[in-house]
Amino acid sequence: MQSQNELRNLLQRIDHKSYPAYKDTRGSYDFGNYVLSIDHVQGDPFAAPSKVSVHVRGGAAKFPADLYRMKCRRLAVCDYLLRQFGQELERVSFKAKGSGKSGLLAVSRPGQEVLERTACQMDEAKGDLVLRFEVGFPANGRTVNARELEKIFFTFLPECVSHSLFYKALDEKAVYRAADLAEDQQYIRDHLKEQGLVAFVADASILPRESGVSGRPMKDAVKFTAPESMKVSFALPHAGKIQGMGIKKGITLIVGGGYHGKSTLLKALELGVYNHIAGDGREYVITDDTAMKIRAEDGRSIKKVDISMFINDLPNGKDTSAFRTEDASGSTSQAANVVEAMEAGAETFLIDEDTSATNFMIRDELMQRVVNREDEPITPFIDRIRELYEQYGISTILVAGSSGSYFHVADCIVQMNRYKPQEITAFAKEEADRFPLPEVKPPKQAAPTFERAVRPDRAFKEDARMKLKTMGRDGISINRDTIDVRYVEQLADTEQLAALAYFLKYAEIHVFNGKRTLRESVSLLMQYVEEHGLAAVTESSYVPCGLAMPRAQEIFACINRYRRISL
Structure with a gap:
């Protein structure tokens, strides 16, 4: 020195x-x-x-x-x-x-x-x-x-x-406020399961943002108030007793008129997998940290994914237990996203009807009368949602604005009315009884398998100096290949994309070998970072200053969307 x-x-x-x-x-x-x-x-x-x-x-x-x-x-x-x-x-x-x-x-x-x-x-x-x-x-x-x-x-x-x-x-008090708040947030996250919850939204939270391109809270927004029937409380290490809405494990439906706050609530829950700074308004919106947003994603590539739970018996005879395509439809992509989320260890699905494929979510009675069930290769999500919870332990929080069929399968129904939640489960169930669903017996497909082995791209082995670049929050460029992550909506920062690029490069050289499964590969990556630090995956002579840690779920999502990877 x-x-x-x-x-x-x-x-x-x-x-x-x-x-x-x-x-x-x-x-x-x-x-x-x-x-x-x-x-x-x-x-x-x-x-x-x-x-x-x-x-x-x-x-x-x-x-x-x-x-x-x-x-x-x-x-x-x-x-x-x-x-x-x-x-x-x-x-x-x-x-x-x-x-x-x-x-x-x-x-x-x-x-x-x-x-x-x-x-x-x-x-x-x-x-x-x-x-x-x-x-x-x-x-x-x-x-x-x-x-x-x-x-x-x-x-x-x-x-x-x-x-x-x-x-x-x-400012000593400000430093301690930041640390104490993070510990309180972590305390809630660590204690969700013991209360049987997948998410918590504190009273007085500010969920609306000031604009579609800003993460800051909206001024003069309506403060969140939990319905009495859903109130839960936590005794936090620093802030003391806090009350709010607890979303229990199972199937929760969020309904309401347009612009009343349904998607705003869901968006807050999506980002509730992270801690937030004081003054954000969502400091105490805490979600199961494995939760994944599921949506349709037309045009994405799919590699060897077992989507037979939802799509099978295709007219062309194509195998859906190891499905591949370079240009997925809305329903096919959403089916793959569900199964890939299961593979990534998600215990909660977050779904918005607005960004879902209609034919994947539901087939109404009239359509089932016109198009015979035996002629439809898609088993809609509504027919599997209960099975996902009862057999696989995966809860679902679903925003629905036009389809009432999910009233029949929901455990809890919350109506957003002018940004204020009201629990209407009993009323909605009573109304649903007047419109019974046709009896459906989903085909008994075996549980999806997660044995996909990842083979490395030879180009990485031949040239470890490949150029990595991020394109805002839209994608990652590796030389001339682009990984489109626009619809991986829980990526909160461009620096997470930069880190994902290094994760992928490191994995191609050191982890993917054609024998390890995708699950084993991501687990090995996370273990390596835990032991050696985030910067270790860069293998650089200096530590880059612009990397932020992604979740394991986003690493899975990135690998699944990289077209050059062989699975």
Whole structure:
């Protein structure tokens, strides 16, 4: 490790030289109460910015041990510090001048969810802290402008670090609020099962968002109030007693008129698999962390999925116990999504009628009279929903706006009326009795098998330097191949997509071997990350600053949508 004076002398020595002279700055420099590490230097002022990290020893940062010994608290503190550090960087970004990206100072910008990120990590043993971010090394044209970089490293950055990464400089109460909230959220999640619940929505939650492209809460929105018959409570470690609506295991139907909040509630439940920051409004919307959103996905590829529970006896004789297609229909894709979610270990399905294939969800009595049951290869979801719960332990929360047939199979029916929930199970069941469903005996197909072995793509073996790129939240590009994840709706952050790209690359080289099943492969990936950290899958000489941890369920979804993978 070198001293900060050695860095200053180096910068003065390379001033006005050709831009590649900046490469000499790579290394670590002692700034007294922190270490500055220049991990990767951009080759051009117009290229992606340089990667820099700040390391603060636990003894210098002096965060109390109870803030970082528990994982959920540690992640919340890291999230808080990242937001504070980001505000400091934003204040000085581009104050150093030059061409291209000169003077840029940027760090991950978290949304409403609290995620594990490589941008900020804290050691659970000693509280050592690492912040990773990007710096645009200044240039005049393509000539080193070291004096401007000196401003960044010796004036701007020390101020940012001192104001945001040391416990004594922070609002102690705010830091503890973030950690305590995360522990309370985790407490609810850990205790859902013992109360027989798959989800919980606290009273006074704010579910509507300010717009379709914003995750922030809507101002003056109607606060959530649980129906009396569905009220449950938790005694939280820090916030004390909290009440709200408990959604029990089984089949829950959410109904109501258009624009009354059905899909808004479901969307909150989708993202309830993550913890949220204070002020989000959904802090205490907690969902079973294996829950998966299921929808139709026209055009997606399907590889060797056993969809015979729902589709069989095709007129062309095609085998549906190992179904393949490069262009799935709505019903076929939704059937595959259900079975793949079962393979991924989901214990709760979240379904919105609006994004489902009608013929997959239900066939009304008139259609069954006109088109004989024996001539229809699709067994609709309504005929399997009870079996999924009773035999496989998979609950379903379903939003329905036009089909009343699900009243017959639901265990609980909630009507949303002007964003306020009302439990109407008895009334709805009574009305449903006046419109009996035709008796249906679903074909007794065997349970789907999950023995798909994953074979690696030879291109990865031949060239491990393949280019990875994310396209917002829509997809991942691996060289010229795109994995479309637009409809994997529980991906909350673009940095999760970046991590998925590295997961896939690592798995292709080290995990997929044609013998391990998909389940075994994902389990091995998760175990590797648990033992070595999220950054380990990058196998990079430095840790990228823009990765966020996805769930195992999203890893499954990504692999299933990669057309070049052989299953």
